[in-house]
Every structure is written in structure tokens, then in C-alpha cells.
Amino acid sequence: MVALNRVRQAAEARGEARRRSSTPARGTAGTQGAGRAGGGRRRGPVADARDPRMLGDVFGRLVTDRGWSSPVAVGSVLSRWDELVGPDIALHCRPESFENEVVTVRCDSTAWATQLKLLTPALLQRFEDALGPGIVTSLRVAGPAAPSWRKGPRVVRGRGPRDTYG
Incomplete structure (x- = not known):
């Protein structure tokens, strides 16, 4: 304890101000807070700015603070397509682009394209719930x-595919 006091005094002599936290250190329950209500004793853990945070919370705050919400959403829709629409739809329909809140989807048959057009309201609700x-405001x-x-290399215009259609 004597060595710690010497280091503190040397730091003050150099002009380094010591930062004091508003909450007492973790191991000092009851020693510094005698004037507080409740007898000055801490009861259980108290959240502190120095406590570790979950990575998802930190990343979410970073994305929000930097204004990266829409680029992250674009990547989320394209990378999580199978999870968002389900395995059956994902097997036959793939997203091609995502611009201005519109996802363009290419289907492998006209039957699946028709089916996806009918499922569009339900899919938009899924996107809203997940993202x-x-x-995403519409599907193309x-x-x-x-x-x-x-x-x-040569093309004759206006003749169609020749002998196939008469």
C-alpha cells in the first residue's frame, strides 16, 4: 500500500490527474459509500462502464452509429436468403440484386415465378420480422x-427463329 501511495504522489507531482469512478471499486463494498442510503453497502453486482459487453450489442451499436444499416441489410438479405425464404423456395429462386429496397429474384421456371408472385406478401412480412x-419493400x-x-455474328431482324414458327 505504501508503494501505491508513492506512485500516486509521483503521478500528481508530474501533473497527471487521477480519474475517479463514480462507483466504488468491486472489492470495496461499504468502505467508501458510508453516506449512501441503505447503509453504504452494495448489494450484488452493479453494471459499470468497464464491464464487458456482448459482441452482438457492440456491433449493433457500431452499425447504427456509423449509419451502415442499409449496406448491412443488403448483405443480410443476400447471405441469409435460404434461411429467410425457406429451403423449398431457395432451391428454385435466387436473389440477383438488391437496390432501393427492391429485391430482384430469378426463378428457374415460370411456375416458380408465378408461385413466388403469389407468396410475395408473406415473404415481405418475413423480411420485416427478421430484418x-x-x-425490403417489394420483390421483383x-x-x-x-x-x-x-x-x-450476323443478325437479320424481324424474322423470328426461322423455320420453327412457319
Whole structure:
């Protein structure tokens, strides 16, 4: 204890101010707080600014403070697609892009595209529950890409796929 007092006095002599916390140290229950209500004794653990925090809480606060909510939401929708829509839909429909709160989804058949259009209100509700309100406001559903009839570098316009359609 004598050595600690010497170090404190040396720090004060150099002009270093000692920071004092508003709450007593953890091992000093009843020694410093005699003037407090309740007899000056601490009863159980008290939250302190020095206590460790959960990583999710720290990361969530960082995202909010920096204004990164929408980029994180975009990554969340694209990376968690299978979890958000379910395995059946995820097997046949994949997200292509996410811009201005609109997710563009490409389906592997026209039947699945029609089914996804019918399920859009339920999916938007799932997105709102999982990600928060206003992150995804609509789905743009696209069917499978049509085959290309082009076979070479030259193109004759207006004839269609030739002999297939008369």
C-alpha cells in the first residue's frame, strides 16, 4: 500500500490527474459509500462502464452509429436468403440484386415465378420480422432467361427463329 501511495504522489507531482469512478471499486463494498442510503453497502453486482459487453450489442451499436444499416441489410438479405425464404423456395429462386429496397429474384421456371408472385406478401412480412421494417419493400420476380436464337455474328431482324414458327 505504501508503494501505491508513492506512485500516486509521483503521478500528481508530474501533473497527471487521477480519474475517479463514480462507483466504488468491486472489492470495496461499504468502505467508501458510508453516506449512501441503505447503509453504504452494495448489494450484488452493479453494471459499470468497464464491464464487458456482448459482441452482438457492440456491433449493433457500431452499425447504427456509423449509419451502415442499409449496406448491412443488403448483405443480410443476400447471405441469409435460404434461411429467410425457406429451403423449398431457395432451391428454385435466387436473389440477383438488391437496390432501393427492391429485391430482384430469378426463378428457374415460370411456375416458380408465378408461385413466388403469389407468396410475395408473406415473404415481405418475413423480411420485416427478421430484418426490420422498411428494409425490403417489394420483390421483383423474373422467370427463367429465354434461350438465345442467335447462332453467329450476323443478325437479320424481324424474322423470328426461322423455320420453327412457319
